[in-house]
Amino acid sequence: MKKIALTLLMAIVAMAGANAQILKKLQKGAEDLVGGGNLSTAEIGQGLKDALNKGVEKGVNELSATDGYFKHAVYKILLPEEAQSVVSKLKTVPGFSNLEADLIEKMNRGAENAAKEAGPIFANAITSMTIADAMDILMGADNSATVYLRKTTFDQLYGKFNPVIVKALDEIGANDLWRNASNAYNKIPFVTKVNNDLDDHVTTKALDGMFGKVQEKEKDIRRNPAARTSDLLKKVFSKQDSNRK
Missing domain, CATH: 1.20.5 (Single alpha-helices involved in coiled-coils or other helix-helix interfaces)
Incomplete structure (x- = not known):
């Protein structure tokens, strides 16, 4: 025993x-x-914020340029689905033969104008990211920072971005063009009435494009060491690289 x-x-x-x-x-x-060695949690947080700011700056610059949305293969803003029936029925009506092309160009020009105002809004949102958030994001997916940013700021960004879109669409006549077209369509007997509010559609698609651009840049910085243009970015994301292995 x-x-x-x-x-x-x-x-x-x-x-x-x-x-x-x-x-x-x-x-x-x-x-x-x-962090190991000399890498502190504060540096991790700052590195991620730098990465997002870098992505936002590039995204804003690219999409706010002439044809930034209009000629982009992915982020070009098209008419809402319900608008297709309006366009098809009004093509033969005098004054509306080029309705679809005119609306699409005006919507994208409006988004390009609004994108110029997005930088400070995004930058302020990025500044509010906590150290705890940064620690979770560092070892996340290639788009985890962008997902976090979208989740925590989309409503606020929409509230600030939408008036800019409305103003931009009004300045270039897109809202008037759509209202005239939709009102003319709604007078046709037996058709289902359509909403003449265009700015919600354009605002949502414009923000989708902006977040898409930020996501592209985030992934590039995470996966491509050459895209890490500062010592801090190199230091933070090399730690991510070593932990992925």
């Missing part, structure tokens, strides 16, 4: 020793993730 007890005691001691080694390894791994 004593031999059995001694054997069990030795086994417990051995397990405790093994668990201590495991705990040390886990602790070291956690320390490495937090």
Whole structure:
């Protein structure tokens, strides 16, 4: 009986020793993730904010340029689905033969104008990211920072972005053109009436495009070391690289 007890005691001691080694390894791994060496949590947070600011700056510059939306293969804003029936029925009506092309160009020009105002709004939202948020994001997916940003700021951005879109659409006559077209369509007997509010559609699509651009830039910085143009970005994302392996 004593031999059995001694054997069990030795086994417990051995397990405790093994668990201590495991705990040390886990602790070291956690320390490495937090930064290891000279990389602090504050640096991780600042690095991610720099990455997002870099993506936002490029996205805003590209989409706010002439043809930034209008000639973009992915982010070009098209008419809402319900508008197709309006367009098809009004093509033969005098004054509306080029309705679809005119509306699409005006919508995209409006989005390009509004995009110029987006930079400070995004920058303010990025500044509010906490260290805890940054720690979660660092080891996340290639678009995790953009997903976080969209989730936490979309409603606020919409509220500030929409008036700019409305103003831009009014300045170039897109809202009037759509109202005239939709009102003319709604007078046709037996058709389902359509909403003459165009700015919601354009605002949502414009923001989708903006977030899409930010996501592209975030992924590039995460996956392409050459895109990390500052020492801090290189330092933060090299830590991400080592933990992905």
